[in-house]
Amino acid sequence: MPTLLELQRAVYRNLTARDDGATAYIVADEIDAAARLNVYRNTMIASLTTALRLSYPAVHRLVGAAFFESAAQIFIAAQPPQGACLDDYDPGFADFLAEFAPAAALPYLAGVARLDGAVSRALHAPDAAALDPGDLAALDSRDHGRVRLVPHPSVSLVCADHPVDAIWRAVLARDDAAMAAIDLGAGPVRLLVQRRDHGPEITRLDEGAWRVTSRLCAGRSLPDALDAGAEIDAPALLAAHLVNGVFTAFAVDRAGDHSIMEDCA
Amino acid sequence: MSPRSTAARAERRPIPAQAGIGLRFPHHQAVADTRPAVAWLEVHTENYLGGGTAPRYLDAIRRDYPVSCHGVGLSLGSADGLDRSHLERIGRTIERFEPGLVSEHLSWSVVGGHYLADLLPLPMTEEALDIVCGHVDETQDVLRHRILIENPSSYLRYRHSAIPEWEFLAAVADRTGCGILCDVNNIYVSAQNHGWDAAAYLAALPPAAVGEIHLAGHSTRRLDNGATLRIDDHGSRVIPEVWALYAEALKRFGPVPTLIEWDTNIPTLDVLVDEARRAAELLDPVREKATHANAA
Numbered sequence: 349m350p351t352l353l354e355l356q357r358a359v360y361r362n363l364t365a366r367d368d369g370a371t372a373y374i375v376a377d378e379i380d381a382a383a384r385l386n387v388y389r390n391t392m393i394a395s396l397t398t399a400l401r402l403s404y405p406a407v408h409r410l411v412g413a414a415f416f417e418s419a420a421q422i423f424i425a426a427q428p429p430q431g432a433c434l435d436d437y438d439p440g441f442a443d444f445l446a447e448f449a450p451a452a453a454l455p456y457l458a459g460v461a462r463l464d465g466a467v468s469r470a471l472h473a474p475d476a477a478a479l480d481p482g483d484l485a486a487l488d489s490r491d492h493g494r495v496r497l498v499p500h501p502s503v504s505l506v507c508a509d510h511p512v513d514a515i516w517r518a519v520l521a522r523d524d525a526a527m528a529a530i531d532l533g534a535g536p537v538r539l540l541v542q543r544r545d546h547g548p549e550i551t552r553l554d555e556g557a558w559r560v561t562s563r564l565c566a567g568r569s570l571p572d573a574l575d576a577g578a579e580i581d582a583p584a585l586l587a588a589h590l591v592n593g594v595f596t597a598f599a600v601d602r603a604g605d606h607s608i609m610e611d612c613a
Numbered sequence: 614m615s616p617r618s619t620a621a622r623a624e625r626r627p628i629p630a631q632a633g634i635g636l637r638f639p640h641h642q643a644v645a646d647t648r649p650a651v652a653w654l655e656v657h658t659e660n661y662l663g664g665g666t667a668p669r670y671l672d673a674i675r676r677d678y679p680v681s682c683h684g685v686g687l688s689l690g691s692a693d694g695l696d697r698s699h700l701e702r703i704g705r706t707i708e709r710f711e712p713g714l715v716s717e718h719l720s721w722s723v724v725g726g727h728y729l730a731d732l733l734p735l736p737m738t739e740e741a742l743d744i745v746c747g748h749v750d751e752t753q754d755v756l757r758h759r760i761l762i763e764n765p766s767s768y769l770r771y772r773h774s775a776i777p778e779w780e781f782l783a784a785v786a787d788r789t790g791c792g793i794l795c796d797v798n799n800i801y802v803s804a805q806n807h808g809w810d811a812a813a814y815l816a817a818l819p820p821a822a823v824g825e826i827h828l829a830g831h832s833t834r835r836l837d838n839g840a841t842l843r844i845d846d847h848g849s850r851v852i853p854e855v856w857a858l859y860a861e862a863l864k865r866f867g868p869v870p871t872l873i874e875w876d877t878n879i880p881t882l883d884v885l886v887d888e889a890r891r892a893a894e895l896l897d898p899v900r901e902k903a904t905h906a907n908a909a
Contacts, residue, residue: 349773352741353692356724356733363729373736375770378840384769387834387842388731395730428727432686432699433662475664501664543665 363389364425396424399434400441403468407445407461409519410454419448435472439465456515456532459508463516466504466541467548473502478593487600492570494601499565502543503594507558509536513550542594556580561589625711626679628653628825630868630900632892633681634885635875641670643882648677651889653713655681655872661710662702671710681714681825681872682707683794686728689748689762690721690735700755707756714825714870716761716794717752719745719782734767737774737781749789761824762786763794766802766831766845778803779817792824795866797859798851802831802843815862823866828859828892829874848877850888860895868900 350358350373361367362385371381397420401408408416423444429437442465445451446458478500487495506512511534518526538558540551553561556577563573564586574582589595631652636644638660643649654674661668661682671680684703687695707715720732735741753760764782776784786793795818804811830849834842851859851873863869873888 349738351692352690352736352738352744353724355736355771356692356721359733360724360727360729364727373771373773375772378838379836379842381769383836384842387768387844388729388733391731392729399730428729430726430728431696432688432722432728433659433702434730435660435663471665472663472667473665475668 359385359388363392364428393421393424396429396434396437397421399429399437400424403435403437404441404461404464406464406516406519407457409522410457410460410515411451415450419445419451422448435468439469441465456508456510456512459506459510459512460515460519462506462508463512463539463541463550466506466539467516467550469504470502470541470543470548473500473543476500476596479590479595479597481587481590484590484598491600495570496567496599496601497564497570497595498567498597498599500542500593500596502541503565504541505558505562505565506539506541507536508539510534511537513537513539513552516550540594542592544593554580556582557585560585561594564589564595626675626713628679628681628713628870630870630896632871632873632889632896633678634873634889635683636671636674636680637876637879638667639879640882640885641667641674644674645670647882649882649886651678651886652893653679653681653870653872655683655714655874658682658684658703658706658715659686661706668709675710679713680710681716681870682710682712683763684715684717685732686722687717687748687752688721688723688728689717689719689745689752690733690741691723691748692721692744693724695748695751696723696726700752704756707758714761715756715758716763716825718763718765719778719785720765732765734765734769734771736771737776737778739775742776742781742784745785746788749785749791753789753791759791761792761794763796763827764799764803766796766799766806766843768806768842768844770807777817779814783817783819783822786819786822791822793818793822794825794827795823795862795869796827796829797862798827798829798831798855799845801855801858802845805843811858812861815858815865818866820866823862823869826859826862826866826869826871827874828855828871828888829876846877847874850884851891856891856895859892863895863899868896868903871896 355373358370362370374381374384397417400420423441427440442458442461445461451457510532511530514530538553540553542549556579560573560577560582563576629652633653633655634651636654636656661671718732721735722729762785782793800811800814828851829847830851831843831845834844871892873885875885
């Protein structure tokens with residue numbers, strides 16, 4: 349007789365890798381154990397595929413339902429969710445698609461997936477009040493050099509080699525003309541994604557604004573971040589971010605790494 | 614337009630012994646706009662753990678309806694322990710929405726940190742009983758809320774199960790003080806799939822512990838070899854056999870809050886409201902009779 353843990357591990361191996369060890373523990377009659385386990389595997393795959401489709405709607409449109417389902421099935425078996433909140437499933441899907449050979453004909457697919465994932469995270473991120481610029485202004489000037497900002501939980505930075513924001517909008521709007529007009533060779537895009545009152549917002553940043561914003565979001569000190577934008581009006585950019593609710597709090601002289609900066613050299 | 618949160622807080626409202634419906638995202642706007650004639654609403658707790666639009670709708674809707682939180686991801690039967698961070702997120706959600714009832718399932722979904730996105734059956738053993746009871750205690754401690762445990766529908770049984778499911782459920786309620794969420798459709802589905810006597814299952818549950826009833830539709834799947842399995846897909850109306858079993862449940866348990874669940878092929882809101890009306894036709898006379906008996 350297996351322990352409960354042995355049984356659950358065996359069922360997990362059956363559902364994700366079709367290992368048949370669990371069948372020995374299950375009553376078989378006119379319906380055999382494998383067929384009974386299939387019911388659960390089918391539900392698992394259907395539920396998780398739906399969760400991925402809801403989180404990656406532009407990818408789903410770009411590749412079509414059949415391709416999406418087969419890719420999702422492979423991804424699910426390799427990387428089942430780590431928790432029961434499916435809104436959080438799964439940031440690994442874009443990396444998976446980047447390496448997924450059948451998708452190689454769509455070089456921008458992984459970038460679109462990163463944007464889909466960022467928008468989905470923005471939609472479900474915890475609520476948090478925006479930082480009041482007045483609180484920052486009230487700081488003692490001696491502390492200015494040691495201030496670090498905390499980004500809103502809905503904020504992500506995404507960079508991609510193709511204009512994935514234009515692709516994302518065109519494909520979700522089913523706008524074939526806009527899609528046809530996109531120049532895939534237009535170079536990389538750097539995007540700030542966040543939730544606003546009216547929904548998700550995707551903003552393009554130029555190189556200088558990206559450098560400043562990524563440093564701010566990574567918890568670097570204000571002078572350190574603003575110095576990275578020598579060729580732009582960095583204080584004006586910071587003011588705009590504050591008005592737009594990109595930051596929720598600040599800390600003085602405390603090491604912080606919010607790990608949302610993507611490496612986009 | 615989505616509703617805005619306000620500082621005004623709704624009171625915690627008990628769930629009445631009347632018919633309610635499961636609130637799903639496609640109906641958020643229609644419920645907020647039309648305030649349908651149902652007595653209460655139940656949500657899946659896991660859909661309201663984050664921020665954004667969904668919880669704002671629930672903030673607004675719960676000012677007009679008592680709300681119950683029904684969990685689908687806690688995995689009370691996991692041998693390697695509860696996911697404490699998930700439990701704590703549920704705790705924060707319950708603190709925010711102040712539900713009248715909080716419920717979960719007699720099942721498992723997580724092993725080794727992997728979530729299998731379905732309610733898997735437990736072997737009915739003393740070991741599993743100890744584990745489930747420990748996790749119900751832990752959950753009730755963290756949430757500071759009594760929970761109800763729902764009987765699952767199932768498509769398999771384990772060779773080493775030694776305790777009938779109805780006795781297992783009654784034992785969990787007895788040992789932990791939790792209540793029972795009696796899913797009448799699940800009893801019917803499991804009874805059909807395993808050759809159990811559905812009426813005997815009902816008769817074995819302790820009436821005082823039954824705090825809620827679920828009703829839903831299910832489908833019948835014909836397998837390649839011609840055998841059939843009933844599948845609890847919540848994708849259709851309640852079938853006549855389940856309505857009959859519900860009438861039996863009301864006779865035994867008295868008036869109990871009753872919920873219509875619909876999760877796949879979700880129809881327009883009026884279909885759910887009509888199903889709730891049908892439940893009320895059976896439930897309301899039982900409640901009125903009980904009220905008169907108490908008054909006498």
